[in-house]
Amino acid sequence: MAKTNAGRFFEDYQMGQVLTHAVPRTVSGGERALYHALYPARHALYSSDAFAQACGLEASPIDDMAAFHVVFGKTVPDVSLNAVANLGYAEGRWLKPVHAGDTLRSTSEVIGLKQNSNGKTGVVYVRTRGMNQRDEVVLDYVRWVMVRKRDADAAAPETVLPDLAKSVAAEDLVIPEGLDFTGYDFDLAGEPHRWADYEVGEQIDHVDGVTIEEAEHMMATRLWQNTAKVHFDATFRPDGQRLIYGGHVISMARALSFNGLANAQMVVALNAGAHANPCFSGDTIKAWSEVLDKADTPAPGVGALRLRLVATKGGLPFTLRGEDGKYDPNVLLDLDYWALVPQ
């Protein structure tokens, strides 16, 4: 009996199957401190208990992206160990803040399957849910990946493509219980810009850059218990490079976006996301944003901004795609999310 996990292949997935991912994880002030050491994260609500309490929360939550990485990391051994590519995200919503002391686990339900015409690979769509120790869903998102078949001769499953929203509708955003920005302290938050100061179509160059080191991306990726060999083993790829976990780029870009979006405090929805090009140690990550949409919310003083967050490794800001419609080779990440902003 082979004891090691070879991962699932395309033919191992069936519609409706629910995968219980292993290794639940209790987070603490240690995860928070490491997040701040690994990324230049400065959003005040995630830095200060006093600031979070003044906004109606019990304490400063663990960064929303850290919660995402923990939930995502658990899915890797079951979903993407034999993945050729991480193709997309949709319908992601943060439903409950995660606090120090919470224990997270996750499950994924197969909601779509499509074998590729080459017969060697297929696309698997899963809806992943992250739960806390009270069985409350804290995060819910759809991801689809291209996975190898073990046996090219295995029969193709019936093609089922899920009907996915292009973006989470503003009325479906879940505002954390008690959130109230009417007494928001702009001085302590770091910037004066309110929800009304942002216009749809506006672009912001976040200016700062961070050069990436091997030790940092590996520590981050391990912290989320993401086990994909390609991030850790320099002998795994022919070129001897360790591919950086896409989530490391997400967190770096989100943290850099503080400079211009310091008040885009809470991330509440992930509408879409593409890891446009691979990132390697030595790359200097910069970021820019574009305001895609605005919406009011029922919570006092709280507005929502739909934002495009683009991470680059050099090149000019605001360049996204070439004339051929393909991503510019300097673009690492194109992320579409909703954030909560004081009005």
Place this chain on the structure above:
Amino acid sequence: MAKTNAGRFFEDYQMGQVLTHAVPRTVSGGERALYHALYPARHALYSSDAFAQACGLEASPIDDMAAFHVVFGKTVPDVSLNAVANLGYAEGRWLKPVHAGDTLRSTSEVIGLKQNSNGKTGVVYVRTRGMNQRDEVVLDYVRWVMVRKRDADAAAPETVLPDLAKSVAAEDLVIPEGLDFTGYDFDLAGEPHRWADYEVGEQIDHVDGVTIEEAEHMMATRLWQNTAKVHFDATFRPDGQRLIYGGHVISMARALSFNGLANAQMVVALNAGAHANPCFSGDTIKAWSEVLDKADTPAPGVGALRLRLVATKGGLPFTLRGEDGKYDPNVLLDLDYWALVPQ
């Protein structure tokens, strides 16, 4: 009066001497998070409070190897600052889980002395005990090191060689109070293999590899307050390389062994250990294990596996020694330990 510590030399040790090691250490969720950032550690009982509680413990303990490193680190200034080689371990037992909030300190008793025939060095055997803030012994092990003499003309002490067990007997294993694996959740733990599924003589290739970085091994070694210059100062060795603390290799190999031994949850005894070859930054560590023995325990649903854990830097799995009986040059670590496994 010289203020700095030059360390003890061979003639400074006497039989029965008890050394009180300095700098007690309170551990917290921070140490736990860093452990997970530095190593791909995924054993569920050390990752999730909820999982640990379902196994009868009060909360998820600090990793057993982290507890070992903290206790060991304190001994370095008194035992191995002038050591030429760390020769072996024996009779190690973890007696109490260490939890966030505990304060650890350690003492060592000299239990053996033997001057080498060259007259320049000698071997010192110590029994080290780690205690918590309630003066409970949490860990107890024997280590022997070769230490330089300050003065080659100093008289040789009477040779005393301690009588050490080749391995901790199964009946001497201490099972943490309350441990109960009868309701063990194999899905959350990550693998289905029970105690009965492992056979003596079985070998497991843990497959995954991690390439080591300077920043990581130095952060780990400092975290355990291990002060040996050779780990931190690139100007110390003629070759400009920083020697990696052997404990870093132990933790890396143990974490990698999750893949195939996910249910070997708690480490309860260290029977023997050899740091077969030095490890340097840039090495890619892989690991394999061999089942050496099996034993039942009085705790409900709990069995014990005696395992050989071998860390390598390249080379083929399951290669340990050459025809000359010497360790293969790719072998970094040969560790013999007992772990607790659900039945």
Place this chain on the structure above:
Amino acid sequence: MAKTNAGRFFEDYQMGQVLTHAVPRTVSGGERALYHALYPARHALYSSDAFAQACGLEASPIDDMAAFHVVFGKTVPDVSLNAVANLGYAEGRWLKPVHAGDTLRSTSEVIGLKQNSNGKTGVVYVRTRGMNQRDEVVLDYVRWVMVRKRDADAAAPETVLPDLAKSVAAEDLVIPEGLDFTGYDFDLAGEPHRWADYEVGEQIDHVDGVTIEEAEHMMATRLWQNTAKVHFDATFRPDGQRLIYGGHVISMARALSFNGLANAQMVVALNAGAHANPCFSGDTIKAWSEVLDKADTPAPGVGALRLRLVATKGGLPFTLRGEDGKYDPNVLLDLDYWALVPQ
């Protein structure tokens, strides 16, 4: 409306102006653990709750230098984003220990201004205060920096130079409430040297060295939410080097000084400090100290030592300046502080 912070220029400062720095920060056991991972810190009072309690404190505080870095880090976007040089420190006092769970914020008051004769830059003096969540001042210090003018034609302000003490007077040192060294455990602290064992003029070579890595200084600097680009972006300077935050050198040197000053437990005043030369990844930091002064204190068993702490990157210990009065090119840091020591 530009959304990103371009930082203040010399003409943006006015005498008496009080700047409220953004992004308050709650510290936890995570910050403590990271401090111990990033620096070889071993002062027992900052390592063990039990040791700190035996000295009359409620628990082991966050390292004094970590508290300094958090308070300092907040000032960077408002004070030194356009700084050409960090010129000096004076009149620094630690007024309250910082514990896990505390939330720190800081303000700076402009207390001096002097345009340079070149008309392109000026010197700004600020008194920075760090406060906890109870609005208690935990740290207070003066810093002066040379800042660029936005517009060389802007009118020069009236020159005001603050009257700064050369050193904090012994009678102005603030001893943490309850501190009592009468039952001090020298064995657990790691060295036997009492206050009476140190003589004014005595010099101590701390012996150990640490070679600096990019990942480590960036993690440290981010942890303190210091945002200066020059520390993170390898494309920012023409030579492609990342300048290491001066505070990283301070903490490294202070930690190295354990070897010879293990009982210089608490830092209570910063008299002066100069970052004599830049530090880069690959430098091996060593440290030496000189006893500048001694004083009694009203607290039981507690004496004070005024110490010069010098960090070097190679070169001989005890070399500070050349015949021309300039710092030796191997000197990185020249720090003058008061520490509390058992009598």
